[in-house]
Amino acid sequence: MKKVFAFTDGLTRLPTHYCPGCTHGVIHRMIGEIMVELGIRERTVGIAPVGCSVLAYKYFNCDMFEASHGRAPAVATGAKRTRPDLMLFTYQGDGDLASIGMAEIIHAANRGEKFTTIFVNNAIYGMTGGQMAPTTMPRQRSTTTPAGRDPAECGFPIRMAELLTTLTTPAFIARVSSHTAAQSVRAKKVIKEAFEHQMAGTCFTFVEVLSICPTNWGLSPKESNRWLEREMMPYYPLGVFKRPQESTGGDHGKH
Amino acid sequence: MANTEVLMAGFGGQGMLLSGKLLAYAAMYDGKEVSWLPSYGPEMRGGTANVTVVISDKPVGSPYIIEPSALLVMNGPSLEKFGARVKKGGLIVINTSLVAVACERTDVTVVYVDAGGLAVKAGAARAANIVMLGVYVGYSGIVSHDLAAKMIEKEFAEKAKFIPANLAAFEAGYSAGVESRKGGA
Amino acid sequence: MAKVLMKGNEAIGEAAIRAGCVHFFGYPITPQSEVPEYLAKRLPEVGGKFVQAESEVAASNMIYGAAGVGMRVLTTSSSPGISLMAEAMSYIAACELPVVVVNIMRGGPGLGGILPAQGDYLQATKGMGHGDFDLIVLAPSSVQEAVDLTIKAFELAEKYRNPVMVIGDGMIGQMMEPVSFPDVEIGPPLKPGDWALTGCVNRKPRIITSLYLDAMDLHNHNVHLKKKFAVITEHEQRHEAYNCDGEYDVLVTAFGMMARMCKTAIDTLAAEGIQVGLFRPISLKPFPYEACKNAMLKGKRVLDVEMNMGQMIEDVKLAGLGARQIDFFGRAGGVIPSVEEVMNEIRACHAKAKEKNP
Structure with missing residues (x-):
């Protein structure tokens, strides 16, 4: 009988605490698999944030x-x-990353710190219960924008990948999505490339991953996927914005 | 020996902090306890800059001195600010190339030196601070001539071309200091 | 090693290297900027890393990262910058990481000024951040002592896995004094313990976290930290008693540079026939309460002198528990009390001590 699924050694066996439909688990698995495929699990140190993935340190097997x-x-700068x-x-x-940690990410990127940032953008504050994020879409409802995000009051959502692409320092910057199997396969390739650049000591590497939050969006996972495609993807286009060899000499990357 | 407290003051950039450092170094090599406390602030150039050097046989207590035993001033504002503070019986050395007024105090010894002029003659217009150091060393004998000269050579070791002119400036000041001492004593 | 004349800030940087610390993360702020300037030049020479962070918030989290992967690390700042490090200090203490932080204090509150002050005593010893934790706080009163205590700070940080702060006023940072260093050029590197994130080769992954969602777990962690500091309190008290062997009516209490200036006042008064003792805590935390009390009880009255509006006096009061009257003399904002002023205050205190039934 053919084995179609196995646990990866890159993750622990703990069941995650994430809500049904959430793609954090999918993104965790990509990273876990990549650590194993690249043979780097035993020399990798991950850093969990504050937010939904605050407990990520329990799931990564490094x-x-x-x-x-x-x-x-x-x-990460201090460690690396x-x-x-x-x-x-x-x-x-x-x-x-895009609100309270804006200074830290911009300056780490600009110094060309040679680590990898996985930035999960689901357009909402999940853990604290659905408040507005810097990436929340115009008119999108959240508990702190009950009438929908009003750009006149709150500004427009911040495109982190594009923002970091304006920096001159060589970098690998990309945006992928995790909402479908096909997109996840592509996402994993891009994240793997980011880790490979780090292994080669080339540059700062940043991958933004679009993700859904059915719980706080108030949608079913299926509806969430449609909303992501309809609302988020036109505003947050997917692609590799910057590769190290393209980014020398003031070339600000190609879409 | 009682504490010797020397306040050296001028415009920022005139090099009084360096003169203070050279004096402190010389005294340290002479086996004395020393401290060097600068005024510090946002005015890196052109503002007032001063440094207090304390030289003692015992560990230095307060490096912060209100009433110094000697004052070396490069400019008018410094004389105005610190002139009245010098201890009775103390010494004030005034750079006449930038200070037009006389010191009105009669309870201290006042030495007038054209430090700017002597520096120009020595071939280093910017070494008026070294002339002032020379005057003080010559007048007070706080450290030996040779030790102070050695500190100057050491300080400029990496910019050796400046050594001869700075030594000449020091000599000019030193002679003026020794002469003042003879004349005054 | 022969003595050299060095600014306190530069001497602290060199002391760190002699202690084997070759990594520094920091942000410029007067009056401590000579530390990063000095290390920016020196660390590449000794194979270390110097990073100018984007803020003190970042710098303090960088040392969290470096210490977490088992490296000896230093940051330095001055009062407003130290406030920005409060968050990371809480995390670092919670995660029990060995780091050394130097605070070269300036006048506050707010942006305050840039001149010497001692206004961060209470912040350092009682409230460096949220939650129950304690820093070890060491206060030098000369450039040489700044060197010795910086080296000691690394030793204590690693022995107890606890952050250590070396705290001095702007004068300590800016003044030059003769100083000698240990003969070792670069101290040996830190041997990371079984807590460090060094890569999980042939072992289970390790986690450095301060998150304890279970209340009882978090309580127990707090108890553990408290017990640890009780051990530190028992073994790591340091102080100097100056002119305390003979009889005196007045005991002066002061720390750091202020204590040293009080010594000049005390020496001068001794020549006038007034004997005065000085108690100087070197470890502000743990505060040497017992030693302070003993010095107090030998005299009749206490004068606490600080470059602030009265902060350490709270610990002096705790030491004495009402046994002696305590007068206070302080100047804040960068005004340095002169020796003459201190002498006048001591004379006044002395006169009160001589009155019957004060």
Whole structure:
């Protein structure tokens, strides 16, 4: 009989606490598999954020930090600079990275810190119960924008991948999605490339992963997938925005 | 020996902090206890800059001195600010190339030196601070001539071309200091 | 090693290297900027890493990361910057990571000024961040002691896996004094313990976290931290008693540079025939209560002198528990009390001590 599924050694066997339909688990699995495929699990240190994935340190089968809210890129900087032989990744949500941790991510990227950031964008604050995130869409309802996000009051959602692409420092910057099997296969390839760049010591690597939050969006997983495609993907286009060889000499990357 | 407290003051960039450092170094090599406390602030150039050097046989207590035993001033504002504070019987050295007024105190010794002029003659217009150091060392004998000169050579070791002119500036100041001492005593 | 004349800030940087710390993360702020400037030049020479962080918030989290992967690490700042590090200090203490933080204090509150002050005593010793935790706090009163205590700070941080703060005022950072260093050029590297995230080769993964969602677990963690600090309190109290061997009516209490300036006042008064003792805590935390009390009880009255509006006096009061009257003299905001002012305050205190039934 053909084996079609097996646990990956890159994750622990603990069941995750994530809500039904959430794709954090899928993204965790991609990273876990990549650590095993690249043979780096035993020299990888991951950094969990504050947010839904605050407990990610329980699920990744490698050494793990829990950082304070938004500071994972600073923690990773301290670790990677002093132990460049280790593989470092931060796993951060949209509130953690694009709101409270904006300074840390921009400066880590701009210094060209040689770690990998996985940025999970589900357009909402999940753990605290559905408040507005910097990536919440215009008119999208949240518990702190009950009438929908009004750009006149709250501004427009921040496109992190594009924002970081404006930096001159060489980097690998991409946006992928995790909402379907096909997209997840593509996402994993891109994340793997990010880790490979880190292994080669090339550059800062950043992969934004679009994700759904059925619980706080108030939609079924199926509806959530449709909403992501209809509302988020046009505003947050997928692609590799910047590759190290493209980003020298002030070339700000190609879409 | 009682504490010797020297306040050196001028515009930022005139090099009084360096003069203070050279004095402190010389005294340290002479086996004395020393402290060097600068004023510090946002004015890196052009503002007032001063440093207090304390030289003692015992560990230095307070490095912060209100009433120094000697004051070396490079400019008018410094004389105005610190002139009245010098201890009775103390010493004030005034750079006449930038201070037009005379010191009105009669209870201290006042030495007037054209430090700017002597520096120019020595071939280093910017070494007026070294002239002032020379005057003080020559007048007070706080450290030996040779030790102070050695500190100057050490300080400029990596910019050796500046050594001869700075030594010349020091000599000019030193002679003026020794002369003042003879004349005054 | 022969003595060299060095600024306190630079000497602290060099002391860290002699202690085997070759990694520094920090942000410029007057009056401590010479530490990052010095280390930016020196650390590449000794194979270390210097990073100018985007903020003190980031710098303090960078040392969390470096310490977490088992590396000896330093950050330094001055008062407003230290406030920004409060968050990370709480995490670092909770995760029991060995780091050394230096605070070269300036006048506050708010942006305050840039001149020397001692206004962060209570922050350092009682409230460095949220939750129950304690820093070890060491206060040098000379450049040489700043060197010695910086080296000691790394030793204590690693022995107890507890953050240590070396705290001095702007004068300590800015002044030059003769100083000598241990003969070792670079101290030996830290041997990471079984807590460090060094890569899980042939072992189970490790986790560094301060999250305890179970209340009882978190309570027990708090109890553990408290017990640890009780051991520190028992073994790591340091103080200096100056002129305390003979008889005196007045005991002066002061720390850091202020204590040293009080010594000049005390020496001068001794020449006038007034004997005054000085008690100087070197470990502000753990505060040497017992030793302070003993010094207090030898005299009749206490004068606490600080470059703030009265902070350490709370610990002096705790030491004495009402046994002696305590007068206070302080200047804040960068005004340095002169020796003459201190002498006048001591004379006044002395006169009160001589009155019957004060």
